[in-house]
Amino acid sequence: MSSKFCLTAVASLMAASASAAASGPTDPQIAHIAYTAGNIDIEAAKLALEKSKTKAVRDFASEMVRDHEAVNDKALALVKKLHVTPEQNTTSIELIKQAAATKAKLAKLHGQAFDRAYAVNEVAYHKTVNGALKTTLIPSASNGELKSLLETGLTLFSEHQKHAEHLSASFK
Amino acid sequence: MFLPMSAPSAAASRTYVVVIDKMKFGTVPPSLKAGDAVVWENRDMFRHTATATDGSFDVDLPAGKKGKTVLARTGTFAFSCKYHPGMRGVLRVSK
Ligand SMILES: [Cu+2]
Numbered sequence: 001m002s003s004k005f006c007l008t009a010v011a012s013l014m015a016a017s018a019s020a021a022a023s024g025p026t027d028p029q030i031a032h033i034a035y036t037a038g039n040i041d042i043e044a045a046k047l048a049l050e051k052s053k054t055k056a057v058r059d060f061a062s063e064m065v066r067d068h069e070a071v072n073d074k075a076l077a078l079v080k081k082l083h084v085t086p087e088q089n090t091t092s093i094e095l096i097k098q099a100a101a102t103k104a105k106l107a108k109l110h111g112q113a114f115d116r117a118y119a120v121n122e123v124a125y126h127k128t129v130n131g132a133l134k135t136t137l138i139p140s141a142s143n144g145e146l147k148s149l150l151e152t153g154l155t156l157f158s159e160h161q162k163h164a165e166h167l168s169a170s171f172k
Numbered sequence: 173m174f175l176p177m178s179a180p181s182a183a184a185s186r187t188y189v190v191v192i193d194k195m196k197f198g199t200v201p202p203s204l205k206a207g208d209a210v211v212w213e214n215r216d217m218f219r220h221t222a223t224a225t226d227g228s229f230d231v232d233l234p235a236g237k238k239g240k241t242v243l244a245r246t247g248t249f250a251f252s253c254k255y256h257p258g259m260r261g262v263l264r265v266s267k
Pocket of ligand 1: 220253254256259
C-alpha cells in the first residue's frame with residue numbers, strides 16, 4: 001500500500017512538472033517551486049524528528065532540515081535582491097497537495113513502519129525533485145544567479161537522494 | 173620575527189587553503205610536504221566536513237567557517253564530506 005501511494009504521488013508530480021515544461025515556467029514560478037519543494041522536505045524531516053527514535057533516521061532528518069533551510073534562506077535573499085516575487089503555480093500547488101497527503105499518511109505510522117515509509121518517500125521525493133530540476137527548472141531559469149543556485153541545489157539533492165537510498169536499504 | 177627552534181635542515185612548513193563552495197572541494201595543493209597544514213575554508217551555505225577515509229583527520233566545517241589539518245605524516249589521504257559523500261578529494265603528502 002505504501003509503495004502504491006508513493007507511485008501515485010510521483011506520477012502526479014511528474015505530470016505537474018511536465019505541464020510546467022510545456023509552457024516554460026518563469027523565474028518567479030521557478031523560485032516558488034524550488035522554495036516549496038525545499039519546505040516540504042523540511043516539514044517531512046521535522047515530522048521524522050518528532051516521531052522517530054532511530055539514530056540513522058534522526059541524523060538524516062537533521063541534515064535535511066539544515067541543508068534545505070540553507071538553500072531556502074539563500075533563495076529568499078536572492079529573490080529579494082532581484083526584486084522577484086515568487087509566484088504560485090500549478091506545479092507548486094500540486095507539490096503542496098501531495099505533500100499534505102504524504103504527511104497525513106506518515107503521521108499515522110509508528111516505529112519501524114514510520115522509519116521505512118519515511119525513507120522510501122524521501123528517495124522517491126528527491127528523485128522527483130531532481131528530475132524536475134534537471135529537465136524543467138534549470139533549463140527554464142533565465143537569471144544566472146537563480147540558475148546557479150538551482151544547480152547547487154541539484155548537486156545537494158542528488159547527495160540527499162543517495163543518502164536516502166542507503167537509509168532505505170538499511171531497513172531491508 | 174621568530175627564531176626557528178627546530179633542526180636547521182627542516183624546511184619551513186607552509187599553510188595552504190582549500191576552499192569549499194557549491195558542494196565541491198576546491199583545488200588541492202599539488203606539492204604538500206609533511207609538516208604543512210591545510211586550512212579548509214567553507215564558503216558554502218551548507219555544513220560540510222573534511223574527513224579522511226583512514227580516520228587520520230575529521231574536521232567539522234559549519235557554513236562560513238574554517239578548520240585546520242596539520243599533515244604530520246607522508247602518504248596519500250583520500251577524504252570526503254561525511255554529509256555529502258560525493259564531495260571528495262585526495263591529499264598527497266611527500267617528505
Ligand atoms: Cu558536505
